[in-house]
Amino acid sequence: MSFLSSSNVNVTQGTVQDLQNDVVVGNGPEDSISDLAFSPQAELLAVASWDKKVRVYEVLPTGTTEGRALYDHESPVLAVHWSPDGTKVATGAADRQVRLYDVQTGQVQNLGMHEAPVKALRFVEVGPTSTPVVVSGGWDKTLRYWDPRSAQPMATVALPERVYAMDTSQKLLVVATAERHIGVIDLNQPQQLFKQTMSPLKWQTRTVACYPQGNGYAIGSIEGRCCLQYIDATEQAKSGFSFKCHRVPRPAPAKESDVYSINSIRFHPVYGTFSTAGSDGAFHFWDKDQKHRLKGFPAGPTSISSTAFNRNGGIFAYAYSYDWSKGPEGNSANTPIQLRLHATKDEEVKQRNKK
Structure with a gap:
């Protein structure tokens, strides 16, 4: 299905001018940016890059940024996430390592290793006691739970394929792997898959994001299609759906569109609204409950590889x-690498009243 657009085209379709005041972060990565994460406690942004480095920037009240921390892995860094208290940053990399960086002391701790690159990780609270741990997903087809006080994983969960994306909210953890497998885990019982299913989308999963309420998740594929899923079967039957986006119509008389991957x-x-961003270099804001696009923005100079909201959604x-x-052949020394910050307006990201 297609999302319904508001009748006010000026509201739903942004212009280049809408992006002119976006802040360009200085002293950025020297290679592709693989992951972004804001601290839940402060205006600190952690950035993972293919240049093997992790950078932490502070967004100042003036809107400008300053570098606050820098550490590295031996290989491209593929995943980054903050602890709930904002004191630590976890990272996973192609060197198979999971590392923990203490923002206050500058100390780096090796939490553990996978047998293949680490593609995704999250801080989660597991079991009836809500024990805080780091969960990492790798191309070795496993999930591993790490307690910083132990050198060995607390638990390892075998998966059907390599991990491509992962997200969590409340007690929900969703893992998307190669070959379109989706694993759903109840973090009260973290050592087992609560549900294993196939993506309803026909092509490779690129990204997954859990709803803030923890009752479902959205997945995006390489085929410019997004799917909204619910854990409860009744809720899924009532409210689940998929829609096309990040597709650019070719000039007339052609009837085809160029199709782009949803990367984030x-x-x-x-x-509780959401954003999509893709290989077309554009990002959009959507309202899943009323099934319409809140605002879309024009494409930039190259793909958007990763995105993140800050703690209150204002950035x-x-x-x-x-x-x-x-x-590899698609990469070029001329491809721009630029990290930007967009100050969101309520009319871009807030749900509208039903008409």
Whole structure:
């Protein structure tokens, strides 16, 4: 199905002018940006990059940014996430390592290793006691739970394929792997898959994001299609759906469109609306409950590889950089690498009243 657009085209379709005041973060990564994450406690943005480095920037009240921390892995860094208290940053990399960086002391701790690159990770609270741990997903087809006090994983969960994306909210953890497998885990019982299913989308999963309420998730594929899923079967039958986006019609008389990968989906932490960003270099804000687009923005100079909302949703970070969608041969020294911050307005991200 297609999302319904508001009758006010000026509201739903942004212009280049709408992006002119977006802040460009200085001293950025020197290679593709793989992941972004804001601290839940402060205006700090952690950035993972293919240049093997992790950078932490502070967004100042003036809107400008300053570098606050820098550490590295031995290989491209593929995943980054903050602890709930904002004191630590976890990272996973192609060197198979999971590392923990203490923002206050500058100390780096090796939490553990996978047998293949680490593609995704999250801080979660597991079991009836809500024990805080880091969960990582790798191309070795496993999930591993790490307690910083132990050198060995607390638990390892075998998966059907390599991990491509992962997200969590409340007690929900959703893992998307190669070959379109989706694993759903209840973090009260973290050592087992609560549900294993196939993506309803026909092509490879690129990104997954859990709803803030923890009752479902959105997945995006390489085929410019987004799917909204619910854990409860009754709710899924009532409210689940998929829609096309990140497709650019070719000039007439051609009837085809160029189709682009959805690289990042993120939910607004306050309003529960969500963003998509893709290989077309564009990002959009959507309302899943009323099934319409709140606002779309014009494409930039290259792919958007990753995005993130800050803790109150007032800042939307997005990274222009090569997303490897065309393989190594698609990369070029001329491809822009730029991290930008967009100050969101309520009319862009807040649910509208029903008409």
